[in-house]
Amino acid sequence: MRRINLAIIGGGTVGGGVYQALRRNGRLLASRLGVQLSVTRVVVRDLAKRRPVSIPPSKLTTDWKSAIRDEKNQIIVELVGGVRLAHQIVKQALMAGKAVVTANKALLSEHGQELFELARKHQTNLYYEASVAGGIPIIKVLREGLVGNRINYLYGILNGTCNYILTRMEKEGSGFAGVLEDAQRLGYAEAEPSLDVDGLDAMHKAGLLGSLAHGFWIPPEQIHVEGIREVTALDIQFANRLGYTIKLLATIRPTAKQGVQISVCPTLIPDHHVLAGVKDVFNAVYIGGDVVGETLYYGRGAGQDATASAVVSDLADAALDLVRGGESRLPAFVSHVENGSVFPWEETVAPFYLRLHVIDRPGTMARIASILAEAQIGISSIIQPEGHEGDSVPLILMVHDAKIKAMQEAVRRICRLKVVHGKPQVIRVENFEF
Ligand SMILES: NC(=O)c1ccc[n+]([C@@H]2O[C@H](COP(=O)([O-])OP(=O)(O)OC[C@H]3O[C@@H](n4cnc5c(N)ncnc54)[C@H](OP(=O)(O)O)[C@@H]3O)[C@@H](O)[C@H]2O)c1
Structure with missing residues (x-):
């Protein structure tokens, strides 16, 4: 059976979990894939640290650069976390033509575009199942x-x-x-x-x-x-x-x-x-x-085993891609829309929940309603609970669809009223109506 060697850089919560999962289900995985995955190195910061998952001392090292350089290792798993060091590790591994697996959403969010491009350029792939929603293969x-x-x-x-x-x-x-x-x-x-x-x-x-x-x-x-x-x-x-x-x-x-x-x-x-x-x-x-x-x-969405499950699924994909050769590889991210853009948040339309604290005095509600009406924002329900002590009482309004910009402006005007105290609370409502 073909063997694919890999190095895990980061032997903490997730790295330890991946090592453990491969030990527990390595045979099952090999029989499903027809490929044996073998961990050659686990890179950590502190060799003397006590670890909940036992990793043979002979596999532990602090030298991530040689783990990447080592020709035996075809897959590099980045699990150190943070952005700076992880960026260096992933970049060097991709430039060395290695397949890279990461669980690092912060890294991908900041540098994903560059890293996916680098993977393409070096005819390799970047796998990131564990970076979103842990054990859910989303x-x-x-x-x-x-x-x-x-x-x-x-x-x-x-x-x-x-x-x-x-x-x-x-x-x-x-x-x-x-x-x-x-x-x-x-x-x-x-x-x-x-x-x-x-x-x-x-x-x-x-x-x-x-x-x-x-x-x-x-x-x-x-x-x-x-x-x-x-x-x-x-x-x-x-x-x-x-x-x-x-x-x-x-x-x-x-x-x-x-x-x-x-x-x-x-x-x-x-x-x-x-x-x-x-x-x-x-x-x-x-x-x-x-x-x-x-x-x-x-x-x-997180935790040692759920995240390890997602990393191992990436390892399986990476191993099969390596065995089958470049032709069969699904790129990690395909940019297929040329002029895609993000819709401005202020222009978004939604219903809202609005909580105010007001002096309980006749006419208060009418003044608030008239500001909302001027902004063409309709009220769908109101709660003014009984029995609140102190100068002001909470007033809760649910409003119909409104543009966020209009809602923000109306709330600013409402807060200028002398009868309105403290910070307002505005929360978007999603009714899942399509
Ligand atoms: N934890 C989760 O549930 C979870 C879920 C989804 C995604 N993730 C992602 O998975 C990644 C890893 O998270 P984690 O929770 O496993 O982190 P962690 O427990 O803090 O583990 C980090 C590992 O990296 C090693 N390390 C740190 N700096 C190093 C350096 N300079 N040289 C060599 N090794 C170094 C540490 O060594 P020592 O052990 O010697 O300190 C440790 O083994 C992060 O990107 C995180 O966002 C985590």
């Missing part, structure tokens, strides 16, 4: 399974940490800060949580999915992003009363005018929608294709 779905479809919509819950925090806030009625602290203690959130809770991790993933689905490169700076720090227990409670739940949702939709709408932001989604049932650390991607109709993909 890259394969878009590249292969739905290749015969135009993608009419793609919605994703792409960050497990945010979904875990929002689920607990909903269940327990607790505030963001307390739940975040608890999530950090339990290992569901990083000590430095901003990449997750500010929506950047989901933005990196949305950019990759959007680029694949629509055939032109979408850089991160063109994606509208809002995190979940400002979502309060009160918002979740009111959303529930209105028949909605709040998710950090990635939305990727071609608009009727030219361009693709792409955003990551807290979004009210109807309780009865299948994505509302995605709880805790789980991820889900809901895709509509013009031929296939609606489809749904669900699973663990």
